[in-house]
Amino acid sequence: MIKLKVNGVNRQFDGDPEMPLLWYLRDDLDLKGAKFGCGMGLCGACTVHLNGKTVRACSTPVSAAANAAITTVEGLSSDGTHPVQVAWQELDVPQCGYCQAGQIMSACALLAKNPKPTDADIDTAMNGNLCRCGTYLRVRAAIHKAAELTASNTTKPATKPVAKTSRAGANLLPRNSGKK
Numbered sequence: 001m002i003k004l005k006v007n008g009v010n011r012q013f014d015g016d017p018e019m020p021l022l023w024y025l026r027d028d029l030d031l032k033g034a035k036f037g038c039g040m041g042l043c044g045a046c047t048v049h050l051n052g053k054t055v056r057a058c059s060t061p062v063s064a065a066a067n068a069a070i071t072t073v074e075g076l077s078s079d080g081t082h083p084v085q086v087a088w089q090e091l092d093v094p095q096c097g098y099c100q101a102g103q104i105m106s107a108c109a110l111l112a113k114n115p116k117p118t119d120a121d122i123d124t125a126m127n128g129n130l131c132r133c134g135t136y137l138r139v140r141a142a143i144h145k146a147a148e149l150t151a152s153n154t155t156k157p158a159t160k161p162v163a164k165t166s167r168a169g170a171n172l173l174p175r176n177s178g179k180k
């Protein structure tokens with residue numbers, strides 16, 4: 001049996017320990033924010049946090065999360081008020097939305113260790129998160145915006161997960177806005 005914490009909730013996993021963490025999150029826990037893209041750790045669509053650091057859930061076995069804390073995009077806030085979520089919404093970052101949960105989780109990890117990143121810092125940190133819709137410039141702008149929001153509201157933690165299993169990231173799921 002594997003014990004882990006997902007979005008602040010204690011969990012026990014009794015299945016194959018080599019099963020990809022992404023399967024467990026999406027199929028067992030119904031947390032559909034992290035997406036399956038390449039399945040090879042190359043696109044970043046499945047990015048979640050393991051003890052605060054980004055991992056590709058498609059190529060991370062559940063066993064690697066034993067006694068660890070996992071945060072998915074649903075765990076960032078219960079109401080979409082995490083600074084990164086707010087910035088993403090204010091700047092209309094998503095296009096099809098498929099890559100966006102992964103983008104957001106990588107952005108959160110970056111801001112947690114570098115509260116005021118430069119363009120170069122952002123480009124380096126986000127290099128592994130691909131977007132077939134080409135939202136890269138808006139992603140970069142939104143990370144700067146999130147840094148400003150976080151700096152102006154020090155009471156809100158950057159990455160502390162909410163202790164619930166709701167699909168709070170639903171407001172950041174795909175939208176067909178047609179915007180670039």
Ligand code: FES
Pocket residue numbers: 035036037038039040041042043044045046047056057058059
């Ligand atoms: S689906 Fe995991 S990195 Fe592409």
Ligand code: FES
Pocket residue numbers: 094095096097098099100130131132133134135
């Ligand atoms: S793949 Fe990134 S918004 Fe469509």
